[in-house]
Amino acid sequence: MKSVVSITALLALAAVSHADVNGYAITYSASYNQIGDVAPPDNPTCYLTASISSLVAGDLLSATLSTPSLGDFDLYDASYGAGTYFVCYSGPFASTADFAAAHPAGTYTFNLLTGGAAPGSGTIEVHPADFSYEIPYLTNLSSLQMLPAGLDAEVTWNPFTRPGFEPDAETGFYIVDYTAAVYAWGAAETPESTGTTIPGAQLISGHTYAYNVAYRSWERLNEQGFGGALSDQVYERNTGALIHCAANPGTVAGKLTLSDYYYPLGQPVTVQVVAQDGTIEDEQTITLGYEGYYAFDTAVTGTKTITFKNPRFLRLAVENVDLSVGQDFINPVLINGDVDDDNAVTIFDYLALSDAFDSTAADAWWDARADLDGDGTITIFDYLILSNNFDLSGWEPS
Ligand SMILES: [Ca+2]
């Protein structure tokens, strides 16, 4: 096996003239959740993140991290944009004390097994975990809960005094659009910064965002491997919570729950705007964001019924929705079990589930519609969901 790696490396070296690893790092992170405009309680979730990067796309093929306490980890490809980025995690740990015990000071070694520069290795002499500096938090979080769409928003945070960590430090801030399930915007600030401005173009009517503010410091070490690539040991405390952009008139937004279903992200939902007499005045298929957050715009005005239907779930109607004002908190809970998508849980759903019972996607008798909980197999748990909701039917126009 070793010789295979070496041959691969020689071929790669022939194609790429020099070692292309440009950086590698060990990051100690402690993550907090904020409620209100005050510092979060000191009960973080902790992770170690190891990363190695190359400026050349597709350059790194496999790599491992050797730790003094927890054995070896495989790094995997998490590349984004140009270049290659490999990463692995250890955690989560429920406290900084648990984390420190699992990650003692010592030599952490990156081994690049195959890729442009392979084989090669680099070490980081890791110091004891130190989370002694401030926990970041937003001092104006409460004012960010109903942001006006399209307008710049000021965010402020507490000072980062970073005892003992000067000068390699920064404050980072970013937002992820939970509704659209995309990274939205971010900025790396000087450590002295106590705020930033979210551009109004990033704030979309009815969308919910997760923010993250981080205090980060690092020790940069050179010439420990990979032909002089930069290596860092990074300490980071970061705090997050949700913020919301208020819905404009004509926007319906909220959080949709797919009952007994694991992972709503990316699920299609057909929404209808229905008049009193049952006429469907608008129909769209939208895609759920993280945790089921959604938003859609309609040109229909007046007070209407809004319906929601996913292929495995019964249609649910929310009546008397006033579209002359923005709707931020329409939070439907859909009932599971409609395998054949006819808006009722019946013997036909049961028969379809029975035909696919005990299968995964690898089996000829697999039927994805019958995987009611979305765990990738059709089991007694899917049957129980159907059984609990048997004979129920969804909303239909009267
Ligand atoms: Ca059905």
Ligand SMILES: [Ca+2]
């Ligand atoms: Ca299942």
